Amino acid sequence: MLLCIDCGNTNTVFAVWDGTEFRATFRTTTEHQRTADQYWVWFSQLMEHRGVPIEIDAVIISSTVPRVVFNLRLLCANYFDTRPLVVGKPECRLPTGPRVDEGTIVGPDRLVNAAGAFDRHGGDIIVVDFGTATTFDVVAHDGAYVGGVIAPGVNLSLEALHMAAAALPHVDVTKPQKVIGTNTVACMQSGVFWGYVGLVHTISDRIKGEWDRPMRVIGTGGLAPLFAQGDVLFDLIEDDLTMHGLTVIHRYNKDTT
Secondary structure: OEEEEEEOOOEEEEEEEOOOOEEEEEEEEOOOOOOHHHHHHHHHHHHHHHOOOOOOOEEEEEEOOHHHHHHHHHHHHHHOOOOOEEOOOOOOOOOOOOOOOOOOOOOHHHHHHHHHHHHHHOOOEEEEEEOOEEEEEEEOOOOOEEEEEEEEOHHHHHHHHHHHOOOOOOOOOOOOOOOOOOOHHHHHHHHHHHHHHHHHHHHHHHHHHHOOOOOEEEEEOOOHHHHHOOOOOOOEEOOOHHHHHHHHHHHHHHHOO
16 A cells, blocks of 8 residues: 655645555644654554554655655655655656746645646646645646745734734634624634635636636645635635645656656
């Protein structure tokens, strides 16, 4: 089975793919101090609890936090007796390479999203990913990542607002009952929710205005379903787009070796 690891700035996700479906998916906070042994204890106990046998024979990693990759490599070597593919490294080939300014390093998460979106839906796609940052990834007709937009993430914006204004509390991200808030929490929730609905709507429309072909918009990330309640923002929502992209890239490398 294939172990897909997506390490973001906030969370790290492990998903076990049997070639047909994901048998188990686990999420933990991203901590660069976590050792290979600690990863193993956490992962093996959860697999046992889920009743899934640990038969990992291949691993692929996408990480926006370079410091964690060393211990993830040790995990693969010590416990799975395998060398992982790491997206963004020269030995990990992409079905279609990115077309961006020379010298630009594209985040592996964005390359993976592009591969997953193209495999499922073809090209001319905008992928809106609600993570630590809110990113817009533009996927061309041939599956190439060709650029996009990076905006502050929803929770990051809320945290910055709380830290910069001592009188403002922490609030949950939710759809408010109405736009005009009648208390501090409702005002903040309205500003964040409708502010990001407007951000997604406007940026998507401006991207489409620069593109010479019709485009579809795919939402992904944990908050995508929430913001889909505010307007017709997405043509569809993909909960597992990043993990699917990892399986696509792994299959491409396996088939071309």
